[in-house]
Amino acid sequence: MADIEYAEHGSRRRNHGGSSVLAVLAYGVAAVCVLPMLAVALAAVTGGTDTVSHLLDTVLPRYAGTTLALVGLVAAGTFAIGVGAAWLVTMTRFPGVRILEIALVLPLAFPAYVLAYAYTYLLDHPGIVQTTLRQATGWGPRDYWFPEIRSIWGAAIMLILVLYPYVYLLARAAFLQQSSAAFLAARTLGSSAWSAFWSVSLPMARPAIAGGVLLAVMETIADFGTVAYFSVQTFATGIYTSWFSMADRAAAAQLALCLLSFALLLAMTERMQRGRARYHETGKRHMAMPPVRLRGWRAGLALLLCATPVLLGCVLPAVVLFGMGLGSEQDLLSRRYTGFIRNSITLAGTAACLTVLSAIAVGFFQRLRPGRRSGIAAYVARLGYAVPGGVIAVGLLVPFAAFDNAFDAWMRSTFDISTGLLVTGSIWLLVVAYMVRFLAAALGAYEGGQSTVHANMDAASRSLGETPLGTLRRVHLPILTPSLLTALLIVFVDVMKELPATLIMRPFNYDTLAVQAYRLASDERLEGAAVPSLVIVAVGLLPVILICRQVGRNR
Structure with a gap:
C-alpha cells in the first residue's frame, strides 16, 4: 500500500x-x-502634450480620414467580390466553374505592394499603357485624362485584389453549409432568386462574411508597402515617417497608439462576429440546394465576373512581373541576391x-x-x-x-x-x-x-x-x-x-527580399523590384496551394 x-x-x-x-x-x-x-x-x-497638440493641428486628421476612407473602400470591395464570387461558384454551374472556385484563392499569394509595383509599371504615365496610347493617338501629356494609379483609389484596388479571398473562403464555406429549406421556402412564396439570396442566404452567412471583411480591414490598416509607395498618408506611413524621417519617438508612439486602439476595436468586433457564427444552420447537408445551370449570356456574365479578379489579382501581375524581371539587370544568382535570400530564409525559418x-x-x-x-x-x-x-x-x-x-x-x-x-x-x-x-x-x-x-x-x-x-x-x-x-x-x-x-x-546592412523590393521600387527601379517580388510570390504560393487543395476537397 x-x-x-x-x-x-x-x-x-x-x-x-x-x-x-x-x-x-x-x-x-x-x-x-x-x-x-x-x-x-x-x-x-x-511623450508630452506638445507632440499631441502638434499632431492634432497638422497630420492626425489627415491620417485618420485617409485611413478610414481606405478601410471603407477595401471593406466594400472585398465584400462585393468575395460574396459575389462565392455565391456564383457555390450555387450555380457555368463553364469553368470547377477551375475558378480554386483559382479565386490564388491572389492571396501576392503581397499588395507587389501588385502596386506591377500596376504602376503598367499604368503609370511612363508605363506601357499610356505610352502606347500616346503613340497611337499622337496626344501629349495634357491632351487626355487617365486614372491616377498612385492614389487612395489605386491603393484600395491593390488591397481589394489580394484580400478578397479572405471573404471568398469564409462566404463559400458558409454557403456550402446552408440548408436549402429557407431559400426554397422564400422562392415558393414568390421571391425571385436575387430577393431570396438577399433576404435569406446572405443574412444566414453574415457572421462568416463579417469575419472575412474584418480580417481584410485589419490587413488594410497594417499595410505599409502599398500606401507608402503610392504616397497615401495613413497611420502606418505616419509611424514610419515619425520614427525615421523626423526622429520623433513620442510622435511615432502616439500615432501607433491611435492605430493600436483601432486595431483592437476591430479585433473585439471580429471575435464577437466569430462567436455569432455558431448559430449557423449546418446540420442539413442532405437538403442542399442543387446548383442552378446557367446558360447563354448569364453563363458568360458569371464566367466574366469570377474570372476578372483572378486575371487582375494573379495572372496579369505575374505576367507583368515576369516581363519586368527579364528586362532588369538583377541577377538572382549573384552573391548580393543570395545574401538577400539567405537573410529572408534565416529570419523566416527562425521566426516560424x-x-x-x-x-x-x-x-x-x-x-x-x-x-x-x-x-x-x-x-x-x-x-x-x-x-x-x-x-x-x-x-x-x-x-x-x-x-x-x-x-x-x-x-x-x-x-x-x-x-x-x-x-x-x-x-x-x-x-x-x-x-x-x-x-x-x-x-x-x-x-x-x-x-x-x-x-x-x-x-x-x-x-x-x-x-x-x-x-x-x-x-x-x-x-x-x-x-x-x-x-x-x-x-x-x-x-x-x-x-x-x-x-x-532589421539590423544594419541586413536586408531581405521584401526590403530590397521596396528599396528598388522607391528609387523607381521597378524592373529591378520585380525580381525579389517574384521570389516572394513564388514562396507565397505554397500555403495557397494547400488552401486550394482543401477547397477542392470541400466541394
Whole structure:
C-alpha cells in the first residue's frame, strides 16, 4: 500500500512539475505579446502634450480620414467580390466553374505592394499603357485624362485584389453549409432568386462574411508597402515617417497608439462576429440546394465576373512581373541576391520555429489547464494578428532601447566598459516581433489539429504515469505533425512578406527580399523590384496551394 501511495504521489508530482513548466512558458509568451502594446501606450502617455497638440493641428486628421476612407473602400470591395464570387461558384454551374472556385484563392499569394509595383509599371504615365496610347493617338501629356494609379483609389484596388479571398473562403464555406429549406421556402412564396439570396442566404452567412471583411480591414490598416509607395498618408506611413524621417519617438508612439486602439476595436468586433457564427444552420447537408445551370449570356456574365479578379489579382501581375524581371539587370544568382535570400530564409525559418513552439506552449497549456487564466493567456497571444507590424516594432524598440542605454550607462560608470546596443537592432528582437505578429495564425493551425486528439488519449497517458510534457511529446506531437507543418509554412511565408517591422527593426546592412523590393521600387527601379517580388510570390504560393487543395476537397 505504501508503494502504491508513493507511486501515486510521484506521478502527481511529475504531472504538476510538467504543467508548471508549461505555465511559465505560456504566461511568458503572453507577456511578450502584450509588451509592445503596453510599451506603446506608456510611451505615448509620457511623450508630452506638445507632440499631441502638434499632431492634432497638422497630420492626425489627415491620417485618420485617409485611413478610414481606405478601410471603407477595401471593406466594400472585398465584400462585393468575395460574396459575389462565392455565391456564383457555390450555387450555380457555368463553364469553368470547377477551375475558378480554386483559382479565386490564388491572389492571396501576392503581397499588395507587389501588385502596386506591377500596376504602376503598367499604368503609370511612363508605363506601357499610356505610352502606347500616346503613340497611337499622337496626344501629349495634357491632351487626355487617365486614372491616377498612385492614389487612395489605386491603393484600395491593390488591397481589394489580394484580400478578397479572405471573404471568398469564409462566404463559400458558409454557403456550402446552408440548408436549402429557407431559400426554397422564400422562392415558393414568390421571391425571385436575387430577393431570396438577399433576404435569406446572405443574412444566414453574415457572421462568416463579417469575419472575412474584418480580417481584410485589419490587413488594410497594417499595410505599409502599398500606401507608402503610392504616397497615401495613413497611420502606418505616419509611424514610419515619425520614427525615421523626423526622429520623433513620442510622435511615432502616439500615432501607433491611435492605430493600436483601432486595431483592437476591430479585433473585439471580429471575435464577437466569430462567436455569432455558431448559430449557423449546418446540420442539413442532405437538403442542399442543387446548383442552378446557367446558360447563354448569364453563363458568360458569371464566367466574366469570377474570372476578372483572378486575371487582375494573379495572372496579369505575374505576367507583368515576369516581363519586368527579364528586362532588369538583377541577377538572382549573384552573391548580393543570395545574401538577400539567405537573410529572408534565416529570419523566416527562425521566426516560424519560435512561433510554432510558442503556439504549442500556449495551446497545450490551455488544454491541460482549461480555465480563466489559460484562456486569458491564449486570448492575449492572439492579439498580435490585429496589431500592425509598425506598432509592434515601435512597442518593442522603445523599452529595449531604454534598457540598452541604461545598461550601457551603468557599465560605463561602474566598469568603464561600453556594451553598446545588446538587444536593439539584433536579429532576435526582430524574430520576437514576427512571433508576436503571427502567433495567432500558428495557434489557430495548432488548435485545429489538437481538436482531433481525443481527451481519452490524455487520460490514458496520465494513467500510465506519463508527465504532461511526455504526453505532449509522445502522443500529441506525432498526431499533430501535419498541422504543425502547416503552421510552420504559413508563418514562414508571412514573415517573407512582412515589410514594416522589417524596415524599422532589421539590423544594419541586413536586408531581405521584401526590403530590397521596396528599396528598388522607391528609387523607381521597378524592373529591378520585380525580381525579389517574384521570389516572394513564388514562396507565397505554397500555403495557397494547400488552401486550394482543401477547397477542392470541400466541394
